Amino acid sequence: MSAPARTPAGAPGSLTGPGSGGVGDDAARPDGTLKVRGEFAYGSDLWMEDMLWGVTLRSPHPYARIRSIDVGPALAVPGVKAVLTSDDVPGEKVYGLELADQPVLAVDVVRYQGEPVALVAADHPETARAAAARIVVDYEVWEPVTDAITALGHPHWNQVHDGTARVTELSRESAHLHPEGNLVRHLKVRTGDPAPTADVVVVNTYEVGMQDQAFLGPESGLAVPAEDGGVELYVATQWLHVDQRQICSALSLPPEQVRLTLAGVGGAFGGREDLSMHVHACLLALRTGKPVKMSYNREESFFGHVHRHPATMRYEHGATRDGDLVYVKAEIYFDGGAYASSTPAVVGNGGTMGIGPYVVPNVHVDCYGAYTNNPPCGAMRGFGSVQTAFAYESQMDALAAELGMDPVELRCRNAMEQGSKAITGQVIDSPAPVVELLRRLEAMPLPGAAPDDLRHMPGGVSNTTHGEGVRRGIGYAVSYKNVAFSEGFDDYSTARVRLEVVGGEPTVTVHTAAAEVGQGLVTVEQQIARTELGVDRVVVAPKDTQVGSAGSTSASRQTYVTGGAVKAACEAVRGRVLERAAATTGRPVGELRLFDGAVVADGLELPLAELLGDDAVEETLEWRHRPTEAIDPETGQGFAHVQYAFSAHRAVVDVDTELGLVKVVEMACTQDVGKAINPQAVVGQIQGGTAQGLGLAVMEEILIKDGRVQNPSFTDYLIPTILDMPPMRIEILEYADPHAPYGLRGVGEAPNISSGPAVLAAIRQATGLPLTRVPVRPEHLTGT
């Protein structure tokens, strides 16, 4: 592997940071000072003096045949160095996370508005954009399929895809594919009585709109052609190795010639799991022999990544008069848009987690993922569970109302606990403190009346109410989410840990490919190394493909899986160091430990500087969580998930019932995290997840009309501001999961799942309206 001839400005360096602190401490981020000072380089800051700029020409139509493409007028623009179409893709022309069905550049047909059709590289971005606008594409416009149920109801008419998508080695789930047509996956769960009856039955249909990850750092990267005919790609992404495999496939190059380095990532939330500009920049760089930078603006970003699946869900809950759940039937439709992306996994989570953390003897779930001509949908924080939680928690409230029961009592009565069976037949074999999470929330004090200050009123300083029409509501919701990859996927991470003495100081270098996307994994890696090796100075090497895969930064899994790998690699290093110390000192290994830069035992303190001299001790290993297995295709039964995360929220809202404006007054959250490796970071995850869930409940939606995005900007795609996101009360529980490193549980997704349904429940209580769709709009609250 040859090193790049030159390193671009903005390429990541090693992180050391000012910090100290081991597992369980509020260690400071090694990149924190850089970020606060504005000195941290993000992907969009990458720069080389002689680089070109790449831009993408995208389809204006959701569904059309390409009759012809004339790139001549673009090539004639002075300053243009290359114009590429699908004919210029040397390898596989389609890629995908789980199913390879998405063209690198459109081949004959475009299936969504914004699908990449052609690429331009020029010496200035303005030139490249002007040239792209000159490419003449002759489209035969077709009528788009824009509804998931319609798409499935007419599988042999107006199909979005003609053939079967090829299952790749990347498939993380046992995707059950329809031989042809618009079905991506159909998951069935069947337990107990197929025709159950109950005293009380509640039936409702719910809808969840399309949410965007809205990460602040748009898609960016820089591809540099290498002397060996390969390419170096610096890119803001979530999983370097899955990118690498897809890029290799498209470029027809071996992995040794496609080397990736993680550029600074400004948020991800699932939206960087799929490729964006990765292959495009590499194609342009290899064609021109020059470094090529591509950096989307906000509008292009809305078309450049997948979104959260919109869902339509019909739920039927049956219970005894006493409030014991007898059965749940659920029919769940996820609109996957034009390409599969993570749809099989979303269906997997939605189907297997879709009735919530409750014990139900008879379950009948049909969960579908469909192709349509809407924007492709894929990974976003809590996927599958975020959507279904709105439905199952709304159902629990509706059932409580029907029974005349307190909604929290009904939940506690039916809650899972350790030893309960999930609907997959899996026994929950670690703590599941659902009841305690809810009881602790109930015991927290409620906020008082809003202060007489516009900023605390619905509408804020827009001065729409001085208290008129305002009613308060309180709502509860609870979630559970599978942590890490499920359904038999070989889920592992790789860590390389090196201990050596640098400038007289013992120094640990941790090298993994695990993407730091803002969540703080780099801090966790340092903390684990400090705890395991008793060395304060821990350097985090740049994340790249020079070390093995760490798996994706998603599914709440990195602290668990990469944390586990770092811990295991540290243990291996420690073993070798102690053996060496035992040989030197004659003391048995069992008496020795590492502490504060030395090997210590009773009456012994051997500094590592003395023990190691100029030698380095390095270990690289892969670490896996215990295996899961595929579920039965007919019954949905099987050991599908390795771990569950539990959280609960209480929302207090003030609603201006006349104007339909909502002010969330307080969010309270309880979550079991097993072990808080970094309590401050855990609180940050809970606050952020809560805000993102609140956003979906009251404002965040990509509006689609006839397959076209109506609001691709932060002017009209609204995310919560500081006046929308209230102060929080947070209680963190730490019941160790005996199967996980340090007993930890993945943290990031669960609070994103329970927060929105709690807000919705509170609005429902304030208004008395049924509210079966999120985001709730003023129109829904005012009947306009």
Place this chain on the structure above:
Amino acid sequence: MRFLQPTTWAEALEARATHPDAVAIAGGTDVMVGINFGRLRPPLLLDLTRVGELQEWSVDGGDVRLGAGVPYARVITELGDRLPGLAMASRTIGSPQIRNRGTVGGNLATASPAGDAHPALLAADAEVEVASVRGTRRIPVTDFYTGVKRSALAPDELIAAVRIRPPAGPQQYSKIGTRNAMVIAVAAFGLALHPDRGVVGTGIGSAAPTPRRATAAEEFAAEELSGLWESRGELPAATAVRFGELVATAAAPIDDVRGTAAYRVHALSVMARRALTWAWAEYRTAKES
């Protein structure tokens, strides 16, 4: 793209006369968005931020003369007492950064139906002072808006200032957005009581092709309140309700991504009813104090 940067008002007017195709830029909160998204590619930008005369306000002949380049942040901090309605509108605009850059003159030049300043200017009977090398004229703000993002400004003219008479009575401003800050108006309403003239001024935003007054509501209010200005008696609840309904009838909104036409009409009726109620309560209290 060429960039002109005059430092005096005379130079600015000369430049405007010479380059009618230039796009004038002040705070840039509209122009730069257009340029960044490729919707605007003017051959020439005429930067007005170095023209000192535009950056000041003064009291002139009893009016506040607000230079076109004074940012919203200064309207809030320096003119909250003299121009309460406009200051309330300014508080609803964007983020602190946007309020530091954006100007009332820019809001007028863009003439978007959703511009936040317009309802306050309409309710207060403001005048727009425009100038060219040909001379200066004043346009009543009611006549300024001529269509969606179109105004009475001639191609060779620039906006010099807005002239607003300090209030003889309470003013209110309300704006609906679908989040609690940093949002474009779904609908907005400005109200000014003019007890000296026995008049109630109104302005509605984001609910018609242009910002506009609710004339029927103004006439109704003048009629209903004619016996109450002197006595400062209680405002009948039915009057406030009817006023709100009449304000709503003045709207001609559309359905768009920010809201439905039906919601906008409904919201205007509620905002107008509340605003009149608050303003009248303040008017009554002012006597008692």
